[in-house]
Amino acid sequence: MGRGLKGLVKKGLGEMDFTAGGGVINWFPGHMAAATRAIRQRLKVSDLVIEVRDSRIPLSSANADLQPQLLSKRRVIALNKKDLANPNIMHKWVSYFDSCKQDCIHINSHSKSSVQKLLELVELKLKEAISREPTLLVMVVGVPNVGKSALINSIHQIALSRYPAPDKLKRATVGPLPGVTQDIAGYKIAHQPSIYVLDTPGVLVPSIPDIETGLKLALAGSVKDSVVGEERIAQYLLAVLNLRGTPLRPPLEALEQQENGRDPV
Template sequence: MAGMKGLLKKGLGEMGFNAGGGVINWFPGHMAAASRAIRNRLKVADLVIEVRDARIPLSSANADLQPQLSGKRRVIALNKKDLANPNIMHKWIHYFDTGKQDCLPINAHSKSSVKKLLELVEFKLKEVISREPTLLVMVVGVPNVGKSALINSIHQIASSRFPVQEKKKRATVGPLPGVTQDIAGYKIAHQPSIYVLDTPGVLVPSIPDIETGLKLALAGSVKDSVVGEERIVQYLLAILNTRGTPLHWKHLNNRRMEGIRYDSEQRHEYNLKDLRPKRRNLPNKSDAVYIEDLVWEVQRALYLTLMEFRGNAEDEGDLENLIDQQFGALQKAMKIPHKASEARLMVSKKFLTLFRTGKLGPFILDDVPHTDAESCVVTHKE
């Protein structure tokens, strides 16, 4: 990983993730007020559901809240498990288990997945449910990890399981971080009364290192405009290359990698933004074939450039040259005719959308730490 570390230091070293400003000021004013409100409500919470991104189980933790959260009944919900590598997920579950911390991978849009989470929450509240007339569950997490989607799924399940007195509310859901900016309470049950608080996503005032900041940006927890899409994609390509991921894609479909492809019946330009979850008509067959073709062209471009690479990925100069070649290959694969300055931005935006929607496959970007288990929910270890 020496090449990637060198590339980060060389090309991205001027980035400063801090509240005071500098090159990057990513900590909006509303986050400071929200942090204070969350801390106050945590004091009276009976249980906390800490939502993290399953692709970055450590990097998506709010380190500033960990000391307070460690003293509460807590469940760590690793959301977006459908986007995370299942071959590695069991190692993370074991990691948290050895630290005596309840952890459950979930998909906030799956009722069966959320039901398992609710069962675990009820089990942990069982010891106090008999003596407390009102119980408070807080949902916390950094921006864009799926807290509001989880709240909505909980409402749908709880409305059929428990009598709900007032009309059910829905939390606002959006593809960008910072959509939820107020702390709202939702009554999901009575006898005893159980309230769930959805809170705004809050990052720490100072991100510990550049790589953690880039992982948060790659997962969408920091707005793209703050870091820059090209920087984020440079980092993603560095990860893929140093792990040799494109070489593994060949085994998925040898015919496509050898250049044999299939044309859709009605080829047209399909907006990749439509892959993001929102209320809309589902893509038709032609759309699906177009996206499938695009993914294979992208994977094939990265596979060929890495296969033909004769340099050393551990050398920052060689790795930088490879990534430059891959930007050009991706531009051709995506059929982007723009000028060089515009093309890299267009390539970056499309490539990020493919990654974030899982079209390039499932990933876990954090490495399972080889450290004392007690540190698993408090610190970030590389």
């Protein structure tokens, strides 16, 4: 985000007295604490993590609390919803993650070919482990609404097309795993060795670090609008659109063309 927008947001939102504690949003639905604990346990036994983030907000859609643990794992960051992201900016994020020595790939979870490319990267990263281990676990993690279920569904479709019936794998249960009491549901995407992809619920951090991150997460649908406030979201969105010069209505010329019975060009 440009400096201008940062200033605008600060000016506009700084006066809003967002929280007494300096802008930190303290918000955490109870079920997420339990889910986060379960994810931490499962991360210990996973061989690779696909961390799904939103292509439009690749930093704000990271779960900061899980980052230390994720950093110590084989990880691929899947920047999802690339069809909604600005194509002129996407390559900059790839360069950014490259400079952090972090594998990342932009995907559209609804596109099988896009998800296929992600799986190729996953299998490449697992290459060394593949020769040693009989079973490998790949976990999909991410904040709410980034598209984990959509991704898992596409993975399932790809898995089904890889296996001839009746070896097609339905939703499989893997476990119990050490230290994990619940079974883990997942899909098998390969055998010899068996590779299972495991789904997890979307979890966020107990405290969203600042108002702007909260606003971005709300706009991306990862937190409820009411957490940050509808009015603030509208103001922020308008500030972003104004600053970028995004037209809120079609240019006059296009309207005139439509009136004359022609498609706007």
